[in-house]
Amino acid sequence: MASLETHELLIDVPGRAAGRCLDLQMKPGERWGVLGPNGAGKTTLLHTLAGLRPARAGEVWLDQRALARWRRRELARWLGVVFQEHHDDFPATVMETAMIGRHPYLSPWQRESGEDLAIAREALRRFDLDHLASRLVSTLSGGERQRVSLATVLTQAPRWWLVDEPTNHLDLHHQVAIMSLLEEQASAGCGVVMCLHDLNLAARWCSHLLLLYPDGEACWGPVEEMLELTALERLYDQPLTRVEVEGAPVFVPRR
């Protein structure tokens, strides 16, 4: 089982004294949502899970192996990360950007093949980007740029998706499109971990939730157990109202 686990993990949030150690067991097919207010450490956790920054204590295990014992290149075929920030300092087209997802599969002298190109094209098509393929990414809108990042990870075809604020900048249609893509990836046997700001997207699309409190406290479990009104109010320090729409809970901030 290609599960992603944390053993006594303490993420390194600067200025935080301590916190609850995370013992997560995330399995393929699950869609984990990470919720928490600004500065709670959502992105830090995601980067720690991807092996991009060291933990203060504890370990991340992927497929029964500590992350430290993976080779970076091998890991790149297993873990894909959608970042919040993009560095478009140099000119690059949408297609070229999607194609970097094939990097982990190619040896130094190898050029991208027609097959790689087809994979990237299909990924762009999935995000309604095919007509923009030859545009420079620096000329795209925020939402289009975000979709290019998702298409790049789709081109990378990892077994685990680590996604930081996937719905940032996106209109409602594309929010739903991305959530259903992630759901589709999960039902195809991938695992998904996503940081979300939108409680209602999380309630609707996630199978599990991890709540990160600003003081380092944390709790996690299946989504239906976690959508506890008082816990969520404490999480965001904001009174909420719960209503039911189409049989699913929706949370609205109270004035």
Added chain:
Amino acid sequence: MNGAEDQVVGRARLASPLAWLLMMALVSQVLALALGSVDISLGALVAVLGGDGEALHRTLVLELRLPRSLAAFGTGALLALAGALMQVLLRNPLADPYVLGLSGGASVAALLAMLAGLGTTLVAGSAFAGALASTLIVFGLAHGTGSWTPTRMLLTGVVMAAGWGALISFLLAVSPVEQLPGMLYWLMGDLAYAGSPWLVLGVAAASLLVMLPLGRTLNVLARGGLQAAVLGVNVRRMEWLLYLLASLLTAVAVTTAGSIGFVGLMVPHMLRLKLGNDQRLILPASLLAGGTLLTLADTLARTMVAPQQLPVGVITALLGVPSFLYLLYRSR
């Protein structure tokens, strides 16, 4: 479109600009050999290169102009290549080897050697040592106790360069008047004392061979360190390699021809505006275009106000700045 066609399309996309640049490089070499105090016709040039021709032409071409034009080509290639690598390293299209204070360190060391009355070889050696020392200082300080970031590195380099600049002014101010022209020429770049071209040409070719298989890795690195790490790149190792190689290239170039500005900044940037940012194309293209630019600039420097010679750095700036601004203005 099937796979085979895509492959062909990909190759053609790379091959045609490079073929064009190679042609330009050859044309620039022919011009450099033909023009000068005595102009040599194309026919006479072919005769000389074929092993015949007049004795005067043979001496001019084979002993004076050819070594110098090849040295100019090699130096320009090194500078442009170093610039392209530095820009990827610092994720900043405006970075160049001189921004990081490399040439400043080399210049201070070279001026000190001149002041001490040392010969050409020792001045060159001193410049090389100065460039490498500046490299180590900048990298060591940028590393510091905290984390290494492109911004921190760029800032450290810029401040070091300013410091070297002040030292250069100081040395010029206290130097005896009769030494000033030589010093100024060195500071503005001069290929008159380049010597054998084989070192620069060899280093340029060898570093291109080292970097070409890493081209795609550099493309990924240009998207930022985290993105590159996620795609399987050993970021720290690549950054060390880029920095050391770019420093070495700059040091060799500065040692050969003094400090020549603008080539490392402008050539890769101009090529990116035209050709995109695939390093597998940009690196060889930079090498060819940098070499061509400096060969042409040096030819102009020799002939424009002959018999007097201008410092080649003046020409690269005079040629480069307007064309750079034009391309920038025209780009999307």
